Every structure is written in structure tokens, then in C-alpha cells.
Amino acid sequence: AQTVTQSQPEMSVQEAETVTLSCTYDTSESDYYLFWYKQPPSRQMILVIRQEAYKQQNATENRFSVNFQKAAKSFSLKISDSQLGDAAMYFCALYMNYGGSQGNLIFGKGTKLSVKP
Amino acid sequence: EPEVTQTPSHQVTQMGQEVILRCVPISNHLYFYWYRQILGQKVEFLVSFYNNEISEKSEIFDDQFSVERPDGSNFTLKIRSTKLEDSAMYFCASRYKIKWPERSTEAFFGQGTRLTVV
Structure with missing residues (x-):
């Protein structure tokens, strides 16, 4: 069975600083995607960044980047130059991509991130 | 930008009553999902739907739950006899067609429906 583990229930960062959120996962499949979703107080789920397992290069989206370590099954999210609007719940998610999977x-x-002014 | 729309945003119902949560997925998407998030807990998969039938469901999705796509645009989740523990945020999501060996896209989520059972 596939599992996703976020070991940090809460994190705090000073505005303009950098913070890293941890995620580890377990799967026996070789072809999968990893995502970070942001859930602000409005409770909507917003995609932050995605990583395809077959790509060695770490994904980057503006201030958001990941450190994908496939052998270690680790997928951490780095937020640079943190802003007050980054305060939210962050969820790491795993999606399997194989024939017949409905995905x-x-x-x-989740990790609750607080940003201090 | 196309988006997944859910109605209502908040539903309060009495225990034992039936509720229908509605979702309008993105128009060219073919895979639809319902997820549930009990307050303070992680998001849990309920059911996936493709080609007018359930393709996968979790152990949470028991006989009190049902889904349908009645008119080709709406995607509904019905809870037949609500219980207190059904109180949660319910998210609808949709995904563009995935066909092996094509690569997938991410799931797009609606803003959620907060269900409160009293």
C-alpha cells in the first residue's frame, strides 16, 4: 500500500525567510507523481508544485521548489522569501500513474505553516 | 481560467436526513473524484468516477454514499442517512483524461462544501 508521511504538524517562519517542509512516501511503483497542495483558511485545495518521478530535475515554481530524492523516497518543499499569504496548511500527495489506474x-x-511578520 | 465549482459552500442538515452535494467539473475533464476532510485531519479519498461508473472507492464509501452524473455536467455525491461523523469538508476534483502511456495532469479541486450534521 502507498503511504505519505508528513512528520511536521506545524512549522513557523519569519517573513522573507526560507522554510522547508518535509514529506516522505512509500510505494513499490516506479512511475508516479508527487504534489504539494496548499490549503489556506478558505479550505480550498490549491496546487503549488508537481514532480514527475521519472524526472531527475527538481521542480521549481517561482519561490517554491522541491528536493526530490527518489531513492530515499523524500519530497520536501522549500519556500523562499516567505510571505504572509503563504500561511496555510500544506499537503503532500502521491499519485500513481500506471495502466488501468484511475489515479x-x-x-x-499536512503541515500547518505560520508566517510571522 | 476553468475551475471546479461546488455548491453549496456550507450545508447544515439534521442527522438521518439525506444530502446531495453538487459539483460541476471542468468541462473537458473525464475523471471525477470526491474527497473528504474531517476537521483537523487529512484529506481522504472517497470515490473516483469515469465513463459513468465508479472506478474505485475507499472503505469509507459505504452503502450510504452514492455518486452520479445525471446530466453530463453535474457530478453529485449523495449521503442517504447522514450521521454526526459525516460532518466534514467534501471536495470534488476532476482530471483531464489519462490514458496509458500518456502522462497525467494534476487534479483540480473545487472550493469544497462544508457539511455539518446536527
């Missing part, structure tokens, strides 16, 4: 997402328990 439901497996989520971690």
Missing part, C-alpha cells in the same frame, strides 16, 4: 491522490496529514 486517486494519497495525501499526507
